[in-house]
Amino acid sequence: MITFGKLTLDMPFFQAPLSGYSDQPMRLLALEYGAPLVFSGLMLDKSALYPKVLEKPLYVIGKHEHPIGGQLLGNEPEMMGRAAGRLEEFGYDLIDLNFACPVPKVIMKERGGFLLTQPGRVIEIIREVRKAISCPLILKLRIGYDHSELGREEFWQICAAASGEGVDGLVVHGRSVVQRYRESADWEVIGRVKSRFPGMTVIGSGDVYKAEDVVERLKDYPVDGVLIARGAIGNPWIFPEARALMEGKPKPEAPSLAEQGGIMRRHFEMILEQYPARKAIPYFRKFTVGYCKRHPQRKKVMMELLTAKTAEQVLVGIRKWYGNVLKKKKS
Numbered sequence: 001m002i003t004f005g006k007l008t009l010d011m012p013f014f015q016a017p018l019s020g021y022s023d024q025p026m027r028l029l030a031l032e033y034g035a036p037l038v039f040s041g042l043m044l045d046k047s048a049l050y051p052k053v054l055e056k057p058l059y060v061i062g063k064h065e066h067p068i069g070g071q072l073l074g075n076e077p078e079m080m081g082r083a084a085g086r087l088e089e090f091g092y093d094l095i096d097l098n099f100a101c102p103v104p105k106v107i108m109k110e111r112g113g114f115l116l117t118q119p120g121r122v123i124e125i126i127r128e129v130r131k132a133i134s135c136p137l138i139l140k141l142r143i144g145y146d147h148s149e150l151g152r153e154e155f156w157q158i159c160a161a162a163s164g165e166g167v168d169g170l171v172v173h174g175r176s177v178v179q180r181y182r183e184s185a186d187w188e189v190i191g192r193v194k195s196r197f198p199g200m201t202v203i204g205s206g207d208v209y210k211a212e213d214v215v216e217r218l219k220d221y222p223v224d225g226v227l228i229a230r231g232a233i234g235n236p237w238i239f240p241e242a243r244a245l246m247e248g249k250p251k252p253e254a255p256s257l258a259e260q261g262g263i264m265r266r267h268f269e270m271i272l273e274q275y276p277a278r279k280a281i282p283y284f285r286k287f288t289v290g291y292c293k294r295h296p297q298r299k300k301v302m303m304e305l306l307t308a309k310t311a312e313q314v315l316v317g318i319r320k321w322y323g324n325v326l327k328k329k330k331s
């Protein structure tokens, strides 16, 4: 169980915000497969003020798409407050502020991970946002801008401020901003956040690729929960598997090829409903790589699906390698 203020999740894991992936089709599949919370991708504060942006597949909220978190990127406290208020009104159940993104163009604009070097500014942002919303507020952090002493000190300052300013949870990715995705995530530091701030809900992130990783991180480190990020791409089965293991049950049998193909087809069809084919086909390729990992002839399947040029070729490829796929489970 995880508690973020008034929001309680029945399991200690959830699906991460994943820009470029976690739009509505991925979120709907994750919720259907038992993710207790999903996120849309990162949104620039100013964008949240435009209704048209909120109607895009990356941010729109379906009727059955709750609980859902919205994540904001920005560095102006007043604008972040207004944007957070707008997201809450639009229907988001939780607001997450991103102080973690390592992308150079984000850092150059002094947003995302850059703000780990500006604890004073982070506190101002937290205060404005806290005033503007009544739903739970969490922060996404990395363990410092870099591994310098100053970097670590600023990180601890931000954790302490969060705990004094009414933040309901910290999601901590165990790498520094300059480290980006290199080397392994440092779960020792993530665990130390919980030990230093035992009243704060602390979620760890980094290198969680399979259901067993969720259980092991929870066993080995004093965290309240685990974020499932890359491990969920083309792999909604990670959620029922983690649920079963958390309940002390055996891991469910691997999905049959027919089930895998059925989900791939549905995922692709949902993407086709929301994007023109010229975008949908390259977009779906990013998930194909994840889906194919479970296929015994992974390389051949990937070769065929990643070179498909039309929607028909994608669907024929899925049928060829996964057989007569299952009918839709739910509409």
Ligand SMILES: Cc1cc2nc3c(=O)[nH]c(=O)nc-3n(C[C@H](O)[C@H](O)[C@H](O)COP(=O)(O)O)c2cc1C
Residues within 6 Å of the ligand: 016, 017, 018, 019, 020, 021, 041, 042, 071, 098, 100, 140, 173, 205, 206, 207, 208, 209, 227, 228, 229, 230, 231
């Ligand atoms: C393609 C991609 C997109 C991501 N987008 C976001 C994002 O929008 N917001 C965010 O806070 N983290 C984002 N992350 C970071 C993940 O949420 C997570 O913290 C990170 O991938 C570490 O977990 P993992 O090693 O288990 O994947 C992204 C990561 C990847 C690989």
